[in-house]
Amino acid sequence: MTPDPYILFLLGLGLVVLLVSWAPVGLKRLPLTLAILCVGVGVGVFSTGLMAFNPDPRTWDTVTEKLTELVVIISLMGCGLKLDRKLGWKRWAVTWRLLAIAMPLTIGAVLVLGVWGLGLALPMALLLGAAMAPTDPVLASDVQVGPPGSGEEDEVRFGLTSEAGLNDALAFPFVHLAILASLGGLATSEGLLDWGLVKVGWKIAAGLGMGWLVGAAFGWLLFRDSSRRLSHLGDGLIALAATFLAYAATELVHGYGFLAVFVAAVTIRNWERDHAFHEEMHDLSDQVERLLMMLLLVLFGGALANGLLASLTWIDIAVALGILLIVRPVAGLLALIGAPQPFREKLLLAFLGIRGVGSIYYVAYGLNHGDFGNSERLWALVGFIVLASIVIHGVTATPLLERLARWRTARAG
Template sequence: MSEPTTFTLACIVAGALLIAMTLGGSFIARLPLSAAMLYLGVGVAISPVGLGLLKLDALKNTVLLERLTEVAVLISLFTAGMKLEFRVRDGRWRIPVQLATVSMVVTVGAITALGVYVMKLPVGAALLLGAILAPTDPVLASDVQVANPGDRDRLRFGLTGEGGLNDGTAFPFVMLGLGLLGLHELGDGGWRWWAVDVLWSVAGGLALGWLLGTLVGRAILYLRMRHREALGSDEFIALGLIGLTYGLALLCHTYGFLAVFAAGLALRRIDEPTARPLPQPLPNPDETLSPAEQEASGAQAPAHMMRAVQRFNSQLESFVEVAIVLAVGVLVATTRFRTEVLWFIPALFLVIRPVAVVVGLLGTPVKGSQRRLMAWFGIRGIGSLYYLLYAINHDIQPALAQRLLSITLAVVVASVIAHGISVTPLMKRYEARKSGRQRRP
């Protein structure tokens, strides 16, 4: 099939699917399945095992797929950052931080042990597998994330923050795995890994993202509120800040994922009451401005900008989710799955994730149903695919690449199905119980 025909068919399928989701979105939301499950099914249907309309090979189209997943994760991380409140003394932040560090280490360690002692992988390859599968996904987990900026629910806050942070905290383990395979410089005794890949890249990425998000957000608000300038094009704020932050983070050899998440977090904070006072709007707004422009440059300018950017980001996130999950469905047809996934997936979902969450939540106020749901909703998805493709493009051996692809893709597909089926009934039950407790005298 020629490239123009393939592209044309892709446009038709994607367009029809987007319209169908618009027409039936409210009905689908009531069903015990997620939108990602439908995208996955359509992807399989148009793959070589179905209608044969599209074909992708993860080992041949690695550069294209890496860039697509990279963009998807960046958009989702920025969106996750903008959903969360950040206050220095907010104890809720202990939950995602411990999940993204302690639980991350436990998960990587457990998968590495299984890889070495059960799968007979080299230590570097097993560690790389652990790093690929450890982070939870910010793209596919929207149904269990913070719904609005004022949502103070610990479950949603913890899962949103974990998804935003651990896509960056997994990177040091990816680099360590590549280093043990001889594909990355670790330094004598691992000094370079500790100094550059861990300390500098993590701290530098967070600091750079926070600085850029704060400066850009305040500059735009200053121009709008003091000079009635920089009005409109709120969509460019998101795209521009993501691109600027990610590019500068890579240029400075820091983790761009963490930087983009921090930029979204910092941009969101300028709308918080406890943030540094913003410039006061000028009196007597220009009568030539439209009502929307007057709102965008008046006292409600911070809230107006946040709503516009968040709305655009949510739409963009939904669009890239369609593209990536469709690609996953097509990839299923060209991937040879090994039988080891039959026991590995239950071990990851039912043993490793719950144990990692229990250990990671020690000392936090998360108990009961919140802890159980956090243990279950360790959703794997686009982030894991990105790290896999990143490793493949760093010239890991073809046999290892094929094996890691088999495991990773199987885990992602299983997560889309298992978590997609369970998310609606479990979250409805959780919200009903929470509402019942709040109504009690």
């Protein structure tokens, strides 16, 4: 008898929830991560043929865009809530360097590799560059700072967390530029003017403004000097409410919702910074994020099992590894020239630029709103880079950070 697909789905969901709760402890002594395990589960389950559903993003492009969007915004709220360091030009100097220098250098280098190395059309190469620019806030959780007030906020972890919180929004103008190019708008002054004034100027300003307004409103509701303040409820679901309201309100005024969510989280964090309720909100946001991330990675494994990488050539693989292992590290190191951090910290900040869910979202968004033609090769490239990042960074991140911590201890002694 053929098993009921619904029952198989419930079985798989139960296993994923079990992995979410157990794996962080069970995998601590193994060279594996929860992300690697879930991708492997997805490949294994969908390779058996028991699941008739094919989770190929090329088929389910709109669903892929919305699901990855949901995971990213929840992750951005968690990123902002766990930052103990106050906002400041000098305090966040590493972040500004990575955003202002490393990200544009990465986009430019990938654009050149896409056009001259892979023979992609300019719009598609630009979309690939924009998708490869952000450090993923979802899959980079292992290299980020600890929960609010935990003290786990060295320069490397802080830099990667704050960068991931901001560059998912700041790569968006380049995605819009790729969409404009795909529609032939680069040849018109009206298209370029709209991109500069609206896609860059207004959308970033609206994201910053709406994020601050929503964050300030929630900060007042949660921590005002009254017995009626919402933090007394002790319900971390308020973090999800802030996430959805900040994102939706900003999108309604045509701003960057990703930016607004992170700004709202940082604003909330700045209200009564030592209050225990910050940890309640972070924990709830983190649990929901991990559950959605694992479901998404199982589906990603299913897409791999069903031929997502079938169109890859050896040249594609070489360029993809070059993007991951050369372009980002070199761009990161160039951005950190003159920074006061030791070279070991700079090297880790440059190397651990994990690519993941955000990259998938940007490709899905770009393809759904532009006219890029056949996207099979682009999906194969992005899928391979995300897979390689999950494996390479997943296996090396924890040992490298532990080694850095031992070096710091020995240096201090």
